[in-house]
Amino acid sequence: MNRKILGGLGVLGTALLAAAPAWAADAAPVPNPGNNAWMMTSTVLVMMMILPGLALFYGGLTRSKNMLSTMTQVGAAGALGMLLWIMYGYTMAFGGSNNAFISDFSKLFLRGVTSASTAATFSDEVISEYVFICFQMTFAAITGALVFGATVERMKFSAAMVFIIIWSTIVYYPIAHMVWFAGGEGGVDGLMFGWGALDFAGGTVVHINAGVSALVAALILGKRIGYPTEPMPPHSLVMTMIGTGLLWVGWFGFNAGSELEADGTAGLAMINTFVATAAAGLFWMLAERLAGHKGSALGFCSGIVAGLVAVTPAAGNVGPFGAVVLGAVASVICFFAVSKLKPMLGYDDALDAFGVHGIGGMIGAIATGFLHDPFFGGPGDGSVSMGAQTLIQVEAVLVSVVWAAIGTTIAIFVAKALTGLRVAPEVEQEGLDIGEHGERAYN
Secondary structure, X not given: OOOOOOOOOEOOOHHHHHHOOHHHHHHXXXXXXXXXXXXXXXXXXXXXXXXXXXXXXXXXXXOHHHHHHHHHHHHHHHHHHHHHHHHHHHHHHHOOOOOOOOOOOOOHHHOOOOOOOXXXXXXXXXXXXXXXXXXXXXXXXXXXXXXXXXXXXXXOHHHHHHHHXXXXXXXXXXXXXXXXXXXXXXXXXXXXXXXXXXXXXXXXXXXXXXXXXXXXXXXXXOOOOOOOOOOOOOOOHHHHHHHHHHHHHHHHHHXXXXXXXXXXXXXHHHHHHHHHHHHHHHHHHHHHHHOOOOOOHHHHHHHXXXXXXXXXXXXXXXXXXXXHHHHHHHHHHHHHHHHHHHHHHOOOXXXXXXXXXXXXXXXXXXXXXXXXOHHHOOOOOOOOOHHHHHHHHHHHHHHHXXXXXXXXXXXXXXXXXXXXXXXXXXXXXXXXXXXXXXXXXXX
């Protein structure tokens, strides 16, 4: 969801309509039912990415004694994120603003939003504001849940919930505002939006944000007992493969839905989500073979997610063959980040949230700067030079990295002060399913 957006978000108050002359009422934009229907569908697809998609993907990668704990953290983080969004998240990200870093509180608890109010798209079309709120709500809900890929198997459930509240407030909502908010006539654009940064569906807002936050959280939390000497293989790659498929299908809502209309650019985002991901899945397995290993199902799943992550900022901003190259390159780099960089540095990013989402998001965001150019078959008009756009992308990545790192540090230490953060050693040994939730995934 990027580009020239949301300056037109506004409430069409019934009192104003009643007082306006008939010709003014006739001129008020009316949502296109087809676009509304597409956006409702996209929203449900993104919801499917959380439950069951991400929950199964992450859950299968953990040990069996932590399966339910992992899935519960993902699901509960998503649910809490939804409630925070309608209370104050939406207004902080997309309310009125004369500030480049955060919106105001004019729509606190969705004040002023009605069935008649609308949100702008990238043309003269509008969609219903409730639909836009729901769509963006699913983005906010899944991003926090992604962070837990680095902290599973040792973080308290209570700490995870406190973390989501603080982190969403000081990290996600400001970055969403900075990247995606257009102030409209007389208003102030979000910081990175004003620079002209390209982020079609969340490379900075979702993936760099979550990936960097995951790394910081894992470093503060510390390693799992026995890591890295004790084997900790995934307990169910079948579950992970099912989750991967659900994520890929749901990602069409994530990427193609971010156009906010059912038009040709949505079609471009759709085909790019197919081909970049296909290339990435195969190239991860190829990288495994070249490194002297067998091409694995886990590698295929990891490559699929790496490709999806990398193409997210680029989905409507590059041509299909640029997307293929992007998916392939990002997959190989993420493979080396996971298999070489992580062991070399010794951090315990349990499910490679940083290695895939953080690294893949950076690659996608920066590569969009030059793949957007018509020289590489991108949809850009050449008005901004390839070098200038790439520099803007690098600056946006750096701001996102620094903001996420500082905000996550604050959120983790607040959670630690309130909850203790980490489960007791005996709970970690027994498994968080029993220790935190009193149940087992398998009996």
